[in-house]
Amino acid sequence: MTLRDHLLSRIAATGPMTVADYMADCLMHPTMGYYATRDPLGAAGDFTTAPEISQMFGELLGLCLAQVWLDQGLGRVTLAELGPGRGTLMADALRAMRGVPGLADAVAIHLVETSPALRDVQARTLAGHDVQWHDSVDTLPHGPLLLLANEFLDALPIRQHVRDEGGWRERLVAHTGADLTFALGPATLLPELSDREDLPVGTVVERCPALPHIVSAVGDRVARGGAAIFVDYGHWRSRGDTLQALRAHAPEDPLASPGQTDLTAHVDFEAVARNAGFARASGVVPQGVLLERLGITDRARALARGMQGAALDAHVAAHRRLTDPAEMGDLFKAIALVPPGAASPPGFDE
Numbered sequence: 001m002t003l004r005d006h007l008l009s010r011i012a013a014t015g016p017m018t019v020a021d022y023m024a025d026c027l028m029h030p031t032m033g034y035y036a037t038r039d040p041l042g043a044a045g046d047f048t049t050a051p052e053i054s055q056m057f058g059e060l061l062g063l064c065l066a067q068v069w070l071d072q073g074l075g076r077v078t079l080a081e082l083g084p085g086r087g088t089l090m091a092d093a094l095r096a097m098r099g100v101p102g103l104a105d106a107v108a109i110h111l112v113e114t115s116p117a118l119r120d121v122q123a124r125t126l127a128g129h130d131v132q133w134h135d136s137v138d139t140l141p142h143g144p145l146l147l148l149a150n151e152f153l154d155a156l157p158i159r160q161h162v163r164d165e166g167g168w169r170e171r172l173v174a175h176t177g178a179d180l181t182f183a184l185g186p187a188t189l190l191p192e193l194s195d196r197e198d199l200p201v202g203t204v205v206e207r208c209p210a211l212p213h214i215v216s217a218v219g220d221r222v223a224r225g226g227a228a229i230f231v232d233y234g235h236w237r238s239r240g241d242t243l244q245a246l247r248a249h250a251p252e253d254p255l256a257s258p259g260q261t262d263l264t265a266h267v268d269f270e271a272v273a274r275n276a277g278f279a280r281a282s283g284v285v286p287q288g289v290l291l292e293r294l295g296i297t298d299r300a301r302a303l304a305r306g307m308q309g310a311a312l313d314a315h316v317a318a319h320r321r322l323t324d325p326a327e328m329g330d331l332f333k334a335i336a337l338v339p340p341g342a343a344s345p346p347g348f349d350e
């Protein structure tokens, strides 16, 4: 049985499915899901992320959290990551944190990861460290927390609602023969979207049903000390269809090859800020601005001193890719959660 067969029989049994249910099956089906079955990252995979582009990304975010640890005088603390991929971000952050006396011994490493294939890769990358894995944020310890999440929220399933004269029509996944197709559900009133009713007919608004619980569970822990940093591509407010499939670094029709392509949607940072729980949300900072404020140019120069030829060219290109507004610098954004009354982490303005 293929994932397409599974989806077709599911639609036959219960009718057209929400985009969120479709994404959840495609990404996380226990035997046929995209993440459940492979390591999709890197040049040979389907997409590349900031920590895979350069070690500078993890180093600077690690030092940013180290400064929070010093400023708040935290002592023992949980160092957690959501959706750690290959474990590269955590490894780079930990290496940079070793420069801060006492910090390495104060942290307990906790990773939230559902993919068994990626847990294996993370265990190899972080060999020598004591690591505890979790299926969800719910079992993370309740004390002070330093948390990183890069390109995690974009992998969470979203629902799509299309503005109509009489309310909102949900975009659904149906089929014609063996082909999966989009369809529209009946118009309904959606109290959750009552503040978006000024949008023109036909506009798509996306909602991520899992986001409020995940972000507020993190926020409630951070409220006792520490900080959480979310980095992802997105905007302050969801507007428009951003469902995207990537294979071998090229976009594809999201319905064409279920389970074979990475499916993501842009993150609605307003929803992150609104669901911070007992924590306070910082303003949203473009990734390029954040990395410049954290000192990426100095770090890039220091690393460049030992390089030449192709390695130096690749290093310069990686720096540009992370920070240039025409590349990742502007589309990718960061937001931090901190205890109420605490200062934002370095690099984050109010």
Ligand code: SAH
Binding pocket: 035, 041, 049, 050, 051, 052, 082, 083, 084, 085, 086, 089, 112, 113, 114, 115, 118, 135, 136, 149, 150, 151, 152, 155, 156
């Ligand atoms: N942060 C990494 C990987 C990003 S890919 C990087 O920047 O390179 C998304 C990651 O989130 C993968 O590790 C994937 O397995 C994980 N993931 C996706 N949905 C998840 C969920 N609901 N719970 C836990 N992990 C999830």
